[in-house]
Amino acid sequence: MNLEKKTMGEKVQEQRSADRGKTIEVNDLYVTYNVRKKRKKAKNQAGDEECVHAVNGVTMDIRTGEILAVVGESGCGKTTLGKAILNIIRSSSGTIKYHGQDLSKLSGSQIQSLRQKMQLIFQDPYESLDPRQSVYKALEEPLDIHRKDMSPEQKKERIYKYLEAVGLHPAETMAQRYPHHLSGGQRQRLSIAATMILEPDFVVADEPVSMLDVSIRAEILKLMLDLQKGTDLTYMFITHDLSLAWLIADRIAVFYLGKLVEIGQADDVVHRCMHPYSQALVSVIPKIREEADEDKGHVLRGETPSPMSIPSGCCFHTRCWLYQEKGCPEVCRQKEPALVTVGGDHQAACHFAGPEEKGGDLHG
Amino acid sequence: MSKMKEKKRNEVWEQMWGDGLGRAGIILLALILVISIIGPILFPFDAKDVGTSAAQIMEAPSAEHILGTDEMGRDVFRELLLGARVSLFVGLTATAISILVGALVGLISGFYSGFMSNMLMRITDFFIALPVLPMIIVLAAVFGQSITITIAVIGLTSWPSTARIIRSQVVSIRERQYIERIRALGAKDSRIIMIHILPNVLPLIYANTVLVIAGSILSEATLAFLGLGDPVSVSWGTMLHYAFVTGAAGRGAWWYLVPPGIGIVLVVLAFTLIGHTLDKIMNPRLREY
Amino acid sequence: MNMLEIKDLSVHFKSRAGTVHAVEGVNLWLEKGELLGVAGESGCGKTTTTLAIPGLLPQNAFIPRGQILFNGEDLVKKTEKEMEKVRWKQISVIFQGAMNALNPLQTVGKQMIEPILLHEPHVSKKEAEERVKELLEQVGIEKNRFTNYPHEFSGGMRQRVMIAMSLVCDPELVIADEPVTALDVMIQAQILELLKKLVKKYSLSMIMISHDLSVLCELCDKIAIMYAGRVVEYGYAREVFTHPKHPYTVKLLHSLPDIYGEKVFINGIPGYPPSLITPPAGCPFCERCTERIPECGSRVPELVDLGGGHYAACCRQTEGRAVV
Numbered sequence: 001m002n003l004e005k006k007t008m009g010e011k012v013q014e015q016r017s018a019d020r021g022k023t024i025e026v027n028d029l030y031v032t033y034n035v036r037k038k039r040k041k042a043k044n045q046a047g048d049e050e051c052v053h054a055v056n057g058v059t060m061d062i063r064t065g066e067i068l069a070v071v072g073e074s075g076c077g078k079t080t081l082g083k084a085i086l087n088i089i090r091s092s093s094g095t096i097k098y099h100g101q102d103l104s105k106l107s108g109s110q111i112q113s114l115r116q117k118m119q120l121i122f123q124d125p126y127e128s129l130d131p132r133q134s135v136y137k138a139l140e141e142p143l144d145i146h147r148k149d150m151s152p153e154q155k156k157e158r159i160y161k162y163l164e165a166v167g168l169h170p171a172e173t174m175a176q177r178y179p180h181h182l183s184g185g186q187r188q189r190l191s192i193a194a195t196m197i198l199e200p201d202f203v204v205a206d207e208p209v210s211m212l213d214v215s216i217r218a219e220i221l222k223l224m225l226d227l228q229k230g231t232d233l234t235y236m237f238i239t240h241d242l243s244l245a246w247l248i249a250d251r252i253a254v255f256y257l258g259k260l261v262e263i264g265q266a267d268d269v270v271h272r273c274m275h276p277y278s279q280a281l282v283s284v285i286p287k288i289r290e291e292a293d294e295d296k297g298h299v300l301r302g303e304t305p306s307p308m309s310i311p312s313g314c315c316f317h318t319r320c321w322l323y324q325e326k327g328c329p330e331v332c333r334q335k336e337p338a339l340v341t342v343g344g345d346h347q348a349a350c351h352f353a354g355p356e357e358k359g360g361d362l363h364g
Numbered sequence: 365m366s367k368m369k370e371k372k373r374n375e376v377w378e379q380m381w382g383d384g385l386g387r388a389g390i391i392l393l394a395l396i397l398v399i400s401i402i403g404p405i406l407f408p409f410d411a412k413d414v415g416t417s418a419a420q421i422m423e424a425p426s427a428e429h430i431l432g433t434d435e436m437g438r439d440v441f442r443e444l445l446l447g448a449r450v451s452l453f454v455g456l457t458a459t460a461i462s463i464l465v466g467a468l469v470g471l472i473s474g475f476y477s478g479f480m481s482n483m484l485m486r487i488t489d490f491f492i493a494l495p496v497l498p499m500i501i502v503l504a505a506v507f508g509q510s511i512t513i514t515i516a517v518i519g520l521t522s523w524p525s526t527a528r529i530i531r532s533q534v535v536s537i538r539e540r541q542y543i544e545r546i547r548a549l550g551a552k553d554s555r556i557i558m559i560h561i562l563p564n565v566l567p568l569i570y571a572n573t574v575l576v577i578a579g580s581i582l583s584e585a586t587l588a589f590l591g592l593g594d595p596v597s598v599s600w601g602t603m604l605h606y607a608f609v610t611g612a613a614g615r616g617a618w619w620y621l622v623p624p625g626i627g628i629v630l631v632v633l634a635f636t637l638i639g640h641t642l643d644k645i646m647n648p649r650l651r652e653y
Numbered sequence: 654m655n656m657l658e659i660k661d662l663s664v665h666f667k668s669r670a671g672t673v674h675a676v677e678g679v680n681l682w683l684e685k686g687e688l689l690g691v692a693g694e695s696g697c698g699k700t701t702t703t704l705a706i707p708g709l710l711p712q713n714a715f716i717p718r719g720q721i722l723f724n725g726e727d728l729v730k731k732t733e734k735e736m737e738k739v740r741w742k743q744i745s746v747i748f749q750g751a752m753n754a755l756n757p758l759q760t761v762g763k764q765m766i767e768p769i770l771l772h773e774p775h776v777s778k779k780e781a782e783e784r785v786k787e788l789l790e791q792v793g794i795e796k797n798r799f800t801n802y803p804h805e806f807s808g809g810m811r812q813r814v815m816i817a818m819s820l821v822c823d824p825e826l827v828i829a830d831e832p833v834t835a836l837d838v839m840i841q842a843q844i845l846e847l848l849k850k851l852v853k854k855y856s857l858s859m860i861m862i863s864h865d866l867s868v869l870c871e872l873c874d875k876i877a878i879m880y881a882g883r884v885v886e887y888g889y890a891r892e893v894f895t896h897p898k899h900p901y902t903v904k905l906l907h908s909l910p911d912i913y914g915e916k917v918f919i920n921g922i923p924g925y926p927p928s929l930i931t932p933p934a935g936c937p938f939c940e941r942c943t944e945r946i947p948e949c950g951s952r953v954p955e956l957v958d959l960g961g962g963h964y965a966a967c968c969r970q971t972e973g974r975a976v977v
Contacts, residue, residue, distance in 0.1 A: 073837040115550035127541035218921030247910040284842035
C-alpha cells in the first residue's frame with residue numbers, strides 16, 4: 001500500500017508493504033480491576049462485585065514498522081491497553097503475543113529480557129524524570145539494568161550517541177545537567193532517548209506531546225518519525241487528538257469504554273468513518289480555515305458512562321445518534337456488535353456498518 | 365556531575381546562613397562543639413582536685429572555681445565541660461539508632477503495600493504507645509543502669525516518629541510517574557528504593573535527624589535527672605539529678621543548678637533552630653520537584 | 654464607544670531573579686456583545702492581561718503604566734473596595750480548573766447564592782435560590798443538584814457549575830480562562846456549544862483565553878494573538894485564521910494538523926520564547942522569525958491597522974513589505 005506523506009513541504013513517498021509481519025497480536029483481552037471498599041469487595045444491590053472494566057475483549061494486531069494510533073476519550077482504556085501489552089499491568093484474560101510468542105507463557109526472567117524490546121514513553125515530561133538524576137545517569141540506568149555486558153566506555157559512547165540523536169547537544173554539556181535545567185521539549189527528548197537507548201522494536205507512546213506547547217510538538221513528532229526510519233520500530237501512539245492521529249499514523253484504532261469500535265487506515269477512519277462514535281469525534285474537530293457549519297454535526301449528549309457499569313448490548317447505544325435516528329432498535333440494546341469488515345483494512349463494530357460495496361447506512 | 369552536587373550543597377549552606385534563626389543555630393552549635401571538644405583538654409578534670417574540707421562543699425563561685433563546687437567539692441565548671449561531651453555523645457548515638465531503624469521501617473513500609481507494610485505500621489504503633497519511663501526502669505532493673513541502656517532506650521522509642529514521616533513521603537514518591545517509568549524499564553525493587561526513592565527522601569531525613577538529636581539530648585537529660593541514667597558518667601542531666609538530690613535548691617546553690625540547665629537548653633535550642641531551618645529549606649525543594 | 658479598552662497596559666512581577674515583564678504595552682478592545690479570543694502559548698501573558706481587568710493579579714504584580722477602560726472608567730485607578738463592586742456584578746470570571754476554584758466544603762448552591770446576596774442585598778434568599786436553580790437548568794444541570802458538593806460532579810459538570818456561577822449576578826463581561834482545557838473532546842464541544850448559547854441568550858460580551866487555537870476558531874468573533882507579553886496580531890477571527898499577517902501567527906497555524914486540508918506535516922517553531930526578565934531590544938519574535946529584516950532587532954513594532962479591522966505588530970508590515 002502506498003502512503004504519501006509530505007514532510008516539511010517535500011514530497012516523500014514511502015512504500016510500506018502491508019505484510020512485514022506482526023509485532024503484537026492481542027486476542028480477546030480483558031483487563032478488569034476490582035474495587036475494594038472497606039476491605040470487602042464492594043457489592044451493589046444485585047450482589048455482584050463492583051469492577052472497573054478497563055479493557056473489554058479487545059482483539060487487534062499491531063503490524064511491524066507501522067504507527068498505530070489508539071484514539072479515544074478518558075476512560076476508554078487506551079492507556080490500560082498499552083500497559084497491559086507491555087506487561088506493566090496484569091491482564092485478566094486473553095492473550096498477548098509478541099512476534100508470535102505468547103507473553104503469558106514466558107518466565108519472569110524471559111519477560112525481564114523482553115523489556116528491552118518493549119518500551120513506554122510517558123506523557124508528562126515534568127513528572128517522568130527523577131529530579132535527582134542527571135541526564136547522564138538517566139540514560140545510563142536502562143543500560144545498567146539490561147546491558148550489564150557493556151563496559152563503562154561502551155555505555156558512555158552509546159549515551160552520547162543517543163543524546164546527539166535526540167538533539168540534545170552538545171552531549172558533554174547536556175549530560176551534566178539535571179531535569180530542572182531543561183525545558184519541556186528537552187525533557188521529552190530525554191525521555192525518548194532513555195526509551196530508545198535500549199533499541200526496542202516496539203514503543204508505546206502515551207500522549208507524548210499533549211503537554212507540550214503547540215510549536216514544540218512538531219519537532220518531537222519528527223524526532224519520533226526519524227528514529228523509525230530504516231528500522232523495524234513499531235509505535236503504538238496513544239492520543240485523544242484525532243487530527244494528530246490522522247497526521248502521523250498509518251492506521252487508527254478508535255476505542256470506547258474499553259472496546260475497539262473502529263480500526264483502519266488513517267484516511268479511512270477519519271474521512272470515511274463507519275462507526276457513529278468515530279463520526280461524532282470527527283464532527284467536533286474544529287474547522288480552522290473554513291466557515292463552520294451552523295449544524296454542528298454530532299455533538300453527543302451526556303457523558304461517557306462509568307467503566308463500572310457498561311451499558312448492555314452495544315456499549316455506545318446510550319449516546320448513539322444513529323440509535324436515536326433508527327428509532328431505538330432492540331438489536332443495539334441486546335447484542336454486542338462484532339467487528340465487521342467494511343472494506344479492505346477497515347473494520348467497524350456497529351450493527352449498521354457494512355462493506356462499502358453495499359453502501360453503508362451511515363453516509364447518506 | 366559532582367560540580368552540580370557541590371553547587372546544591374553550597375546553596376543549602378547559603379540559605380542556612382542567610383536565615384537569621386539558622387545562622388544563630390549554627391553559631392550556637394559551633395560554640396558548643398568547640399567547648400565540648402577543647403574545653404576538657406584546656407581544663408582537665410582531675411579527680412585529685414576534689415576538695416577535702418567541708419568548706420569546699422557547695423562553695424559559691426570564686427576565682428579558683430569559676431562556677432563554684434558541687435556537693436563533693438568538685439569543680440562545677442570542669443564537670444560542665446565533661447558533661448557536654450556525654451550529653452552530646454548519648455544524644456548523637458541514640459539518634460543514629462533512631463534514624464537507622466526509622467528510615468528502614470519507613471522506606472520498607474512505605475514502598476510495599478499489603479501485609480508487610482501493615483505489620484510494620486502496627487509494630488510502629490506499638491512502639492509509639494510504649495511508655496519510655498516504665499520501660500527504662502524495667503530495663504535498668506534487669507540489665508543495670510548504664511549509658512548503653514540509656515542510648516538503647518532512647519533510640520528504640522524515638523524511631524517511630526521518623527518512620528511515620530519517612531513513610532508518608534515514600535508513599536507519595538512511589539506514586540510518581542518517574543517511579544512508574546523506572547519500573548516499566550524493568551528495575552528491581554532494591555534499585556528503585558536505593559537509587560530513586562532514598563535520594564529523594566534524604567533531605568527529609570536530614571532535617572528530621574537534627575530534630576531527633578535535639579529530642580534525644582533532652583530525653584537523656586530527663587532520664588538522668590530522674591536518676592535512671594548511668595550513675596558513673598557525668599552528663600548534664602546527671603548533674604541536675606545530684607544537684608536536686610543533695611539539696612542544692614534549698615541551699616541556694618544556683619551555680620550548680622543553673623549552668624547544666626542552661627547548657628541543655630542551649631544545645632537543644634541550637635539543634636532545633638538548625639533542624640527547623642533545614643526543614644524550611646528542604647521542603648520547598650521537595651515541593652519543587 | 655467600546656465596552657472595554659485596554660490601552661498600553663504593562664504588568665510586571667517582582668521576583669527574586671528580577672522584574673518579570675509579563676505584559677508589555679498591550680492594546681486590546683472589545684465592543685458590547687462581542688466574543689474576543691486571546692490566544693498564545695505558555696508564558697505569553699494572556700492570563701495576566703485578562704486577569705488584570707477584574708484586578709485579580711497576585712500580590713507581587715504591579716501595573717507601571719496603562720489604562721483599562723471599562724465603559725469609560727479606568728479600572729486600574731480604582732481602589733480595592735471599588736473593584737469589589739465591579740467584580741461579579743459587571744465582570745465575572747470562569748476559572749480554569751473548576752475543582753480548584755470551588756470550595757469543596759460548601760454545597761454548590763450555597764457558593765452560587767453568595768455573590769447574589771453580596772451584591773444585591775435587597776434580594777431575599779429564596780429569590781436568590783430560584784435564580785440559581787434557573788441558571789443551573791440553563792447550563793444543563795438538574796435543579797435538585799443545588800445541594801450537591803463539588804466532588805459529586807464530574808469534570809464536565811463542574812465546569813458547567815463554574816459557568817453558571819459566573820452568570821449569577823448578570824454581568825456584562827465574562828472572562829473565561831481556558832474553560833475547556835483538560836476536558837475530553839466531546840465535553841469540550843458540549844461546553845463550547847453551551848457558551849455560544851449563553852452568550853446569545855444573555856447578550857454577554859466574553860473574553861476567552863486559550864492556548865489551543867482550534868478551540869477559539871469557531872466561537873470567537875475577534876481574536877488576539879499574544880507572544881512574550883505583547884499583542885502581535887488582532888482582528889476578526891475568520892480573517893486572522895485565513896489570512897494571518899504576523900509571522901508568528903502564520904507559524905502557529907501551521908502547527909495545527911487540519912483534517913480538512915492537505916496531509917502536510919506540521920511545522921514547529923524552533924527556539925524558545927525570549928526572557929521576560931531581560932526582554933530583547935527589538936521585536937520579541939525576532940530571534941525565531943524566518944522573515945526578519947535588520948530593523949526587527951532594534952525596533953519594537955507597534956500594532957498597525959492594516960485595514961478591515963485587522964492589526965499586526967510586525968516591522969515588515971509597517972515598512973510596506975508585507976509577509977503574507
